[in-house]
Amino acid sequence: MTTVLVVDDQPLQRYGFRMLLDSVPGTEVVGEAAHGTEAVRKAAELRPDVVLMDVRMPGMDGIEATRRIVATGGRSRVLVLTTFDLDEYVHAALRAGASGFLLKDARPEELLAGIRAVAAGDAVIAPALTRRLLREFARLVPVGGDGSEGDPRLGALTDREREILVAIGRGWTNSEIAARFVLSESTVKTHVGRVLAKIGARDRIQAVIFAYDHGLARPQAG
Amino acid sequence: MTTVLVVDDQPLQRYGFRMLLDSVPGTEVVGEAAHGTEAVRKAAELRPDVVLMDVRMPGMDGIEATRRIVATGGRSRVLVLTTFDLDEYVHAALRAGASGFLLKDARPEELLAGIRAVAAGDAVIAPALTRRLLREFARLVPVGGDGSEGDPRLGALTDREREILVAIGRGWTNSEIAARFVLSESTVKTHVGRVLAKIGARDRIQAVIFAYDHGLARPQAG
DNA sequence: CGGGTCGTAGTACCCCGGTACCACCCGCCG
DNA sequence: CGGCGGGTGGTACCGGGGTACTACGACCCG
Numbered sequence A, B: 001m002t003t004v005l006v007v008d009d010q011p012l013q014r015y016g017f018r019m020l021l022d023s024v025p026g027t028e029v030v031g032e033a034a035h036g037t038e039a040v041r042k043a044a045e046l047r048p049d050v051v052l053m054d055v056r057m058p059g060m061d062g063i064e065a066t067r068r069i070v071a072t073g074g075r076s077r078v079l080v081l082t083t084f085d086l087d088e089y090v091h092a093a094l095r096a097g098a099s100g101f102l103l104k105d106a107r108p109e110e111l112l113a114g115i116r117a118v119a120a121g122d123a124v125i126a127p128a129l130t131r132r133l134l135r136e137f138a139r140l141v142p143v144g145g146d147g148s149e150g151d152p153r154l155g156a157l158t159d160r161e162r163e164i165l166v167a168i169g170r171g172w173t174n175s176e177i178a179a180r181f182v183l184s185e186s187t188v189k190t191h192v193g194r195v196l197a198k199i200g201a202r203d204r205i206q207a208v209i210f211a212y213d214h215g216l217a218r219p220q221a222g
Numbered sequence C: 001c002g003g004g005t006c007g008t009a010g011t012a013c014c015c016c017g018g019t020a021c022c023a024c025c026c027g028c029c030g
Numbered sequence D: 001c002g003g004c005g006g007g008t009g010g011t012a013c014c015g016g017g018g019t020a021c022t023a024c025g026a027c028c029c030g
Helices: A011-023 A036-046 A062-071 A087-095 A108-119 A127-140 A159-169 A174-181 A185-199 A204-213 B011-023 B036-046 B062-071 B087-095 B108-119 B127-140 B159-169 B174-181 B185-199 B204-213
Strands: A002-007 A027-033 A050-054 A077-082 A100-103 B002-007 B027-033 B050-054 B077-082 B100-103
Touching: A002 A011, A002 A036, A002 A108, A011 A027, A011 A108, A027 A036, A027 A108, A036 A050, A036 A062, A050 A062, A050 A108, A062 A077, A062 A087, A077 A087, A077 A108, A087 A100, A100 A108, A100 A127, A159 A174, A159 A185, A159 A204, A174 A185, A185 A204, A204 B204, B002 B011, B002 B036, B002 B108, B011 B027, B011 B108, B027 B036, B027 B108, B036 B050, B036 B062, B050 B062, B050 B108, B062 B077, B062 B087, B077 B087, B077 B108, B087 B100, B100 B108, B100 B127, B159 B174, B159 B185, B159 B204, B174 B185, B185 B204
Parallel strands: A002 A027, A002 A050, A050 A077, A077 A100, B002 B027, B002 B050, B050 B077, B077 B100
Antiparallel strands: none
């Protein structure tokens, strides 16, 4: 059961969300708040899985409330929901630690899918916003050379072996790798063995360390 | 009617996509390609609304094909679809001009929603990837404590256990830890077991990952 | 005093990971 | 044509890792 705290200054809007969420199995609205201050308090008190947060509100707005809720370190994740797709809102919300940003004109199933994704630890962005975000991202991310160059051991790996190394870096077991890549476990063992030999690791643990030290693995809280 | 070009080196995979897309009203598969070169040619010839593009292919890969298709300036939009969520793939695909990036383990309705969104000029990112992308974005865009601090699981560890976790993060075996700390291997096993339980790791590999993600382990030359 | 936490240590058991070795298919190239 | 590298697959073996459970001394605190 996914517990949700609905934050919006308009009672009618809150009512709509409650009706929608309570009508589907698996989600439950455990509380409501009409402004930021109340949202922070209730989030700490109710510890919901997801906080559905409006941006524009009298008093403390949704961005500041998001920042405070995230800062508490609780497991509540904030899904920001607004009618305005202003870039400033999006950037501010994401910097504040929001796990998602959707528009209020989203279809009900999109909202539900978003809530489920956020509750699962993933993140969501409204498609209309994703486009602009990606354009900015592509602009911000430097071309190529991310400093991982130089180690000849990386070059010695084949494409497949590099993929296997990344999988090892994710902490996957041989059987998990086999499942994801649609291979037999024997094949995975063969690949893993070659990777270990090529990078000079005695076991997969040191391969994980190698992957992190060379930028092949990225933080992935779960 | 949304027209789709399916690009994948595996015939069975293409068949699956065709069955799925042709089974729903509003989308139609107008062509298939088995590798990048064919994809570029058919995209120019068929001018589909959406190109469903696999990354890993013999010959020209999906990234390069995406770049060329986008470069033609046609109205075709590319939705990259892969089994592997390598960050390098994502970055490369987005820089190449892809309008979306989904994983092959996506549910059918997610894929269909993605195709519709891309055809409409929006963009989509798999929720599991969005999370990492947002984190990078928040890092690239100025300011902001990235909220990685304050994991309650770290506080739950005793001093000794934290030392053990650091040792695990270095890649040491139980016997090495025992030697360095002057303990019996049994004691080390007990500590390791408690560390794993407290941080929620199923084995020491995930403990290594946890250590890196929480700054307990640092890149070590050599 | 009793109770809690922490660090230490042990035994028993099972499974996964790693190694060694072999085998087949494919595409590429001399 | 033959050779070769890369990817895939198999068998057999064994040692380390992880779990479950128990135990005891040191220490602190009410």
